[in-house]
Amino acid sequence: MIWWQKLQSVCETIAPDCRAASRLQSEMLDHSLTASERFGLRLHLLMCQWCRRYGKQIRLLHEAAHGHQEELAGTVSQRLSGEARERMKRRLLDNQASTDQP
Amino acid sequence: MISLMSGETPSIPAAKAGRSGLSDPERWLEEYGDFLFKFALTRLRDPSQAEDVVQETLLAALKSGQGYAGRASEKTWLAGILKNKICDYYRKCSREISFTDLEFYASEEEDRFERGVLGREAWNHELAPQQWAKAGESLDNELFWKTYGDCAGKLPKKVAAAFHLREVDGVESKEVCALLNISDRNLWVMLHRARMALRRCLEINWFTK
Numbered sequence: 001m002i003w004w005q006k007l008q009s010v011c012e013t014i015a016p017d018c019r020a021a022s023r024l025q026s027e028m029l030d031h032s033l034t035a036s037e038r039f040g041l042r043l044h045l046l047m048c049q050w051c052r053r054y055g056k057q058i059r060l061l062h063e064a065a066h067g068h069q070e071e072l073a074g075t076v077s078q079r080l081s082g083e084a085r086e087r088m089k090r091r092l093l094d095n096q097a098s099t100d101q102p
Numbered sequence: 103m104i105s106l107m108s109g110e111t112p113s114i115p116a117a118k119a120g121r122s123g124l125s126d127p128e129r130w131l132e133e134y135g136d137f138l139f140k141f142a143l144t145r146l147r148d149p150s151q152a153e154d155v156v157q158e159t160l161l162a163a164l165k166s167g168q169g170y171a172g173r174a175s176e177k178t179w180l181a182g183i184l185k186n187k188i189c190d191y192y193r194k195c196s197r198e199i200s201f202t203d204l205e206f207y208a209s210e211e212e213d214r215f216e217r218g219v220l221g222r223e224a225w226n227h228e229l230a231p232q233q234w235a236k237a238g239e240s241l242d243n244e245l246f247w248k249t250y251g252d253c254a255g256k257l258p259k260k261v262a263a264a265f266h267l268r269e270v271d272g273v274e275s276k277e278v279c280a281l282l283n284i285s286d287r288n289l290w291v292m293l294h295r296a297r298m299a300l301r302r303c304l305e306i307n308w309f310t311k
Binding site: 020050058060078 | 161223225
């Protein structure tokens with residue numbers, strides 16, 4: 001075996017495959033990885049354009065979702081029904097009357 | 103910053119509103135009823151449960167005995183109370199429902215990768231992540247968020263609860279685990295699958311459309 005094939009086989013042993021790398025990149029957003037996980041992932045990403053792209057995209061979505069809560073809620077077309085609204089209003093007014101009393 | 107872990111009403115500086123002639127609760131219902139309902143519905147999926155938490159939110163707001171000066175912050179204040187009520191609901195339900203819906207999208211994840219040399223799984227070339235055009239600009243587009251909402255709406259209910267808490271509301275992982283009564287590992291698996299599904303859904307329906 002020539003030297004670079006040996007190196008390649010070592011890399012494959014210590015580096016995760018794409019499936020594991022995609023999982024690790026997601027987990028990075030939730031907790032810190034161990035030193036060896038970080039090392040393996042970094043190596044994998046050096047070699048794999050798809051996983052680099054995957055990581056970039058899930059990080060974009062992760063960062064974007066936070067801070068767009070209102071836009072997301074605004075996309076729901078269903079509204080509070082008139083009936084529910086009336087029911088709540090009655091309940092609230094009753095409650096307000098009882099709390100207003102000394 | 104409002105703590106999502108406490109079920110209590112966030113305290114706010116006192117200021118009576120009442121400028122429109124309506125009482126506070128009526129005005130809240132009028133102005134923010136739909137917003138609060140939609141906010142709750144994206145997280146709970148069930149209209150009657152969403153109505154319940156909105157009602158509890160308004161009752162709690164009323165009970166705190168204070169209105170709020172400044173319209174934008176009043177909305178934020180009510181949304182803060184609503185988030186706590188939704189968390190209370192999750193907390194209550196996590197004892198009744200098991201959050202172990204981990205079979206979700208397993209088959210889809212299988213398809214995504216191909217077993218190669220030495221059993222190593224690499225991306226299936228046709229399903230691998232594509233280049234996204236104008237990714238940054240999409241975030242300002244209302245239609246993008248509609249698509250995002252539709253995609254998130256396809257997640258199984260329990261996974262969606264974890265996803266919304268963590269990704270949208272930015273709650274820390276530890277807190278999400280405590281709320282949903284699941285282990286760290288379960289949460290990470292759920293979120294990984296949810297992100298993978300959402301990424302793919304947006305790629306198909308938005309970024310490469």
